[in-house]
Amino acid sequence: MVGGETEGRRAQLVAAAFRRVAESGFEGLRLRQVAEDVGIDHSTLHHHFSTKQSLVEAVAAYTTRQFWGASPPAPDRSSALRGHLRVLQQMMVERPDLFAVTVELDLRARRDPAVAAAMAQHESGWRAALVEILTDLVPDPAMSAELVIAVVKGVRLLPDVAGPVLDLLAEQLIGDRRG
Structure with a gap:
């Protein structure tokens, strides 16, 4: 396979695995099913991802x-x-699969150092962006960023209340300072 074709196939496999995790969690992720979803043989999948762990990452x-x-x-x-x-609230409504997978990733990160590292890297970028936003708005931007992250992680499990909860969070953090 030419380089671009290999990357395209890898992307298809990752997207198929993502869909499987969204539907069944990591416990339901089967490499044979992922290969079938993409229309390749199970053994061919291993040319792209040598282990299930590398696909999870x-x-x-x-x-x-x-x-x-x-x-x-x-x-x-x-x-x-x-x-x-x-x-984020709009994404919860439009992409419930995305948030289902983030829940799975957070749970897996507790017992999988490679996934923990990937999630920590993502979260550190998110945390830094939040601290920058919250600077000059709240007395403790770092702790307020932790609060935002914790609330978002909680309401992703209850997307029907995400809008009002996130609006209340913003109100609690910044009050009537509307831009």
Whole structure:
């Protein structure tokens, strides 16, 4: 296979594995099913991913990339926080599969150092972006960033209440300072 074809096939395999994890969790992830989903033989999958672990790590990277650049530009920090939370809430509605996989990844990270490292890297970037947004808005931007992360991780399990909860979170953090 030519390099581009190999990368294209890898991307198809990662997307298929992502869908399987969203539907059945990591416990239901079967390499044979992923290969079938893409229309290749199980043994061919191993030319792209030598182990199930390497495919899981690729799913973690693919999943976290879905959040890059998701927040719109904003004229001020209050608007940036509200916009960020609004985008996450919208993604919860439009992409429930994405949040199902993030739950699976967070659970797996507790017992899988490679997934833990991928998630920690994603979360450190998210944390830094939140601290930047929250600077000059709240007395303790670092702790407030932790609060935002914890609340988002909680409401992804209850997407029907995500909008009101995230609106309340923004209100609690920044009050009436609307941008």
